[in-house]
Amino acid sequence: xxxxxxxxxxxxxxxxxxxxxxxxxxxxxxxxxxxxxxxxxxxxxxxxxxxxxxxxxxxxxxxxxxxxxxxxxxxxxxxxxxxxxxxxxxxxxxxxxxxxxxxxxxxxxxxxxxxxxxxxxxxxxxxxxxxxxxxxxxxxxxxxxxxxxxxxxxxxxxxxxxxxxxxxxxxxxxxxxxxxxxxxxxxxxxxxxxxxxxxxxxxxxxxxxxxxxxxxxxxxxxxxxxxxxxxxxxxxxxxxxxxxxxxxxxxxxxxxxxxxxxxxxxxxxxxxxxxxxxxxxxxxxxxxxxxxxxxxxxxxxxxxxxxxxxxxxxxxxxxxxxxxxxxxxxxxxxxxxxxxxxxxxxxxxxxxxxxxxxxxxxxxxxxxxxxxxxxxxxxxxxxxxxxxxxx
Amino acid sequence: xxxxxxxxxxxxxxxxxxxxxxxxxxxxxxxxxxxxxxxxxxxxxxxxxxxxxxxxxxxxxxxxxxxxxxxxxxxxxxxxxxxxxxxxxxxxxxxxxx
Numbered sequence: 001x002x003x004x005x006x007x008x009x010x011x012x013x014x015x016x017x018x019x020x021x022x023x024x025x026x027x028x029x030x031x032x033x034x035x036x037x038x039x040x041x042x043x044x045x046x047x048x049x050x051x052x053x054x055x056x057x058x059x060x061x062x063x064x065x066x067x068x069x070x071x072x073x074x075x076x077x078x079x080x081x082x083x084x085x086x087x088x089x090x091x092x093x094x095x096x097x098x099x100x101x102x103x104x105x106x107x108x109x110x111x112x113x114x115x116x117x118x119x120x121x122x123x124x125x126x127x128x129x130x131x132x133x134x135x136x137x138x139x140x141x142x143x144x145x146x147x148x149x150x151x152x153x154x155x156x157x158x159x160x161x162x163x164x165x166x167x168x169x170x171x172x173x174x175x176x177x178x179x180x181x182x183x184x185x186x187x188x189x190x191x192x193x194x195x196x197x198x199x200x201x202x203x204x205x206x207x208x209x210x211x212x213x214x215x216x217x218x219x220x221x222x223x224x225x226x227x228x229x230x231x232x233x234x235x236x237x238x239x240x241x242x243x244x245x246x247x248x249x250x251x252x253x254x255x256x257x258x259x260x261x262x263x264x265x266x267x268x269x270x271x272x273x274x275x276x277x278x279x280x281x282x283x284x285x286x287x288x289x290x291x292x293x294x295x296x297x298x299x300x301x302x303x304x305x306x307x308x309x310x311x312x313x314x315x316x317x318x319x320x321x322x323x324x325x326x327x328x329x330x331x332x333x334x335x336x337x338x339x340x341x342x343x344x345x346x347x348x349x350x351x352x353x354x355x356x357x358x359x360x361x362x363x364x365x366x367x368x369x370x371x372x373x374x375x376x377x378x379x380x381x382x383x384x385x386x387x388x389x390x391x
Numbered sequence: 392x393x394x395x396x397x398x399x400x401x402x403x404x405x406x407x408x409x410x411x412x413x414x415x416x417x418x419x420x421x422x423x424x425x426x427x428x429x430x431x432x433x434x435x436x437x438x439x440x441x442x443x444x445x446x447x448x449x450x451x452x453x454x455x456x457x458x459x460x461x462x463x464x465x466x467x468x469x470x471x472x473x474x475x476x477x478x479x480x481x482x483x484x485x486x487x488x489x
Contacts, residue, residue: 060484
């Protein structure tokens, strides 16, 4: 029987929840890296025992952790003490914008909250996306927004500077949480294609492995920016894609749920009958590429469910027609949020859906959202949830 | 030997349980202590001072002999009590919480 491993990043450490394919009895291990913010953890599709974690702190900066045994033990690749003579030590937590003449771009400025220009400053890694084929390769989306890549298992990271330097950078502005690159989607059918999204700049696509990028925001409308249909400046909260439907993208924007059927060249709104089209997470069913999930959140300032009722909404038609899923979820006095990287699906025959809340609960549904149960109740605020389906 | 007192989180990263002892050739300065610390414990690179600018991270302070040395030049020799190992070089995190 297959097993499931849920990787949970929280405000105060990382946790791993494990169960067999029935997904009824869960074992929780952790906290790992107690006291640190774990923005994201994700396992390699090429080697499930290889897991990367972004460990960060306002005091001590950015650390990359790596496990090679499914999360039992961890190491800081590049931070280890090496014998001498030997290879030079790596610097796993070194994320430096590439300003070299050969491969980099000048470090310019981006827009600050008050509209003035502000220097680019590295803050943290928001999201790590392991390669689909190579366990030593992974991409990191960082704040201030840029994309980095490692090809040596995290010992060193190098910026794909074409994104930050492609020209619209001075128009990018931070969302309330910072100018973060939070979404990275690799395309198994096209190794050169990568989609990324930034708050608040929008979505971008490369078709040449990260050398050059183009904004893909046509069709987005954002009433909180002067030019509501601008090329950049949109606060994209998350984007999801089914690997068997490359080019079909679903987006949860600051307001609006959007869909693109042409790899982001244009978008149409599919908010339909959602009670509010504000929210953070969006994900796609593992086996039904037109079945998508969101968690509507009230307004852009209150950031909790409507009427104190936590509801996942599911569309089986790729948007527009939505159904509330509530069985097993709190339907009164619930005022948690579900952050952008805190929903994931497993790939068992009966697709499992998982999400974490800022109240420290992790909810799971083993039947594509029909029923829910908490598999952890009292963790620190959940920042991210990823799932590994293990043979 | 120079004695360096680290915040708990950095001790955990470095895999040490108490103060760190370092060989630092004279003249012993804030900069040379941190150079030796990062050389002995590469996992701490970037956690005390920035990778590129080498500036102290904003929420950390340095203390020697109960005096705040956070803003002292990197190349200023520390007091003999620290250089001799009698007193620790203290890396202190800003207090968080209410």
